[in-house]
Amino acid sequence: MRITAALGGLAALAAGLLAAAPAAAEEEGRPRSQPVAREELSTGWSVPWAIAWLPDGSALVTERDTHQIVRVTPDGERTAIGTVPNVVSGGDGGLMGLALSPHFAHDRTLFVFHTAADDNRIARLTYDGTTLGGYEPLVTGIPKAEFHNGGQLAFGPDGHLYASTGDALQPELSQDLDSLAGKILRLTPEGTPAPGNPFGTLVYSYGHRVAHGLAWDESGRLWSAENGQDTYDELNIVRKGRNYGWPVCEGPCTEPGMANPLLTWAPPEAVPAGLTYTDGTLYMSTLRGQRLWRIPLNGAEPGTPQAYYAGELGRLRAISTVPGGGALWLGSSNADQVGQQPGADILYEVTLDEGVAD
Template sequence: MRKLWTIMLLTALTACSGLTACSDRGGEVLPTAAVSAGPAPSDPKDIVTGLAVPWGIAFLPGGDAVVTERDTARVLRITPIGRVTELAKIEDARPDGEGGLLGVAVKDDQIFLYYTGELDNRIVRYRLTDGGLTDQQLLVQDIPKGGIHNGGRLAFGPDGYLYATTGETGDRSLAQRTDSLGGKILRMTVDGAPAPGNPFGTLIYSYGHRNVQGLAWDGSGRLYASEFGASTYDEVNRIQPGGNYGWPEVEGRGNDQRYINPILTWSTSEASPSGMAYANGSLWVAALRGARLWQIPLGEDGSAGAPVARFTNRYGRLRAIAAAPGGGLWVGTSNKDGRGSPRAGDDRLMSVTPS
């Protein structure tokens, strides 16, 4: 009997070590870091309800958040206790499909927005005053726009430069072209100029991307990005300057020396990864189609441990996420984006205390 139980246990462990999810774990991790996710995070608590597709979250020095709504083109200031003030409505934004008012980043009293305009996606800088957003300055234009794959994430890196993600808008060839801003991660100064040390002397920092919507840096300053796959594999990549991440030649791991392999892949039904944040030794990735929050523990060398799904199907589609002052996470639902099923109170921003 003991021998039979041993065989059954080994069979179960072997089944869980493959590429499909086992219990609340999923993804392909090669190699797997010898690090675990630890205890579960706290149950989410509502900060504010009744929003419409919150897309980007960035924090002001005093602890309030600046939040964008994709389809209304509203820029909101939200306090930790849920008081909401409309700072502006971006009249130049043209919400359509996956485009609209997308990412936001903050540096002192400067607010940076990524939005879809009449002819292109663009990055614009404003100044925050008591009256709202003023002193509009166009920093980057001619980023390809489309009904799909507009990228849109903005974030300041530990080097002080502004990073932006762009999509290939469904035109796959753009991702491999270094004369196009589509399908890239960009790196720039606060004035929109190429940052010193960029690998091509242009705004482009990395290329061969399909549609990156998440950026995060770990405690050692390493940059990671979450990327939508087509029909097989979603990805988390560790970003290297000048790196080619393979799209459209490779989806997931290609083991082709011309392209950089992801550190983690999921099936597209498990993820559709959008926003990403780093906290307490893990990457936290908001999943749209997967309707869960993925926790990815990182090893000391930046490798990925086995990912763990949190809150699966409890809140619907998750898109926006940011590390808040004090160590928590703010997470936003995206159930009003035309692909979800809105629930009472949607869309909402929630606070989570990571493990």
């Protein structure tokens, strides 16, 4: 196992770490969850991509290549609620990220990230409990390509929507603040730049290659899991206005003004696809690595990662913490452009057990 903790990144984030030092001290030795069992919850999927939880405890799941959103009950019963219009599949594009409005119980609104004929875009829809409708594009013109489309969506603790975009196979766009490629975007539910964005645009951070996983810890820190090129995949803390280095840096970075990752992996052990948080711990799904990484946190400092299910389930993508925190839902990605096994994907429920001190 080749894992490299980017110590330079910790130095570069010294101010933030000092501020978090009391919390880190309190968390050191804290019992944390670990996977103890898994079961097949639902079979017959083709690239389940994102999971979002409904108020009744069931979830909505996007299926990338069919462009469907499917409701899944806690016991695995599936109901397709509708097909998102204007979606075009190809490469790693299609119907990707999904996020429910923080006020979903009242406004019945959800958001998707998808590839269209000429671009990637973020759109708003409604779900009345039975059917999907009301498609409205909010952000268009996000560069698209066969690969490196990004596509993650998540609402932050501040009530704003965050989106990860890939470099669209044009690495120079990640450093271009006039481009929406290679960025993490922050927007209002109406699709406008969120108040306090560092450049007065949708851009929140830049210099990303393909940030697929986004997750907040209980202290409100935003973590991202990012695909590298040939040498390093990354785990980062995302901060407003920061430059994460791509394509100048891949992995550890000493360039002035560019952030270091806090952890790196060799791509054969990772290629991150999803990230979720519960009980002081990040869980990262991986495609090429075909394993689930468990990453304990001490404040803003990640501990030693541990791998689960290596080579047992194939490629892994969709991941989310079940409300209440006692389990994860984890989806395989063996029907994608690499695995090429239509209908072979499985949605698993992974039971977590507390009591492990890291």
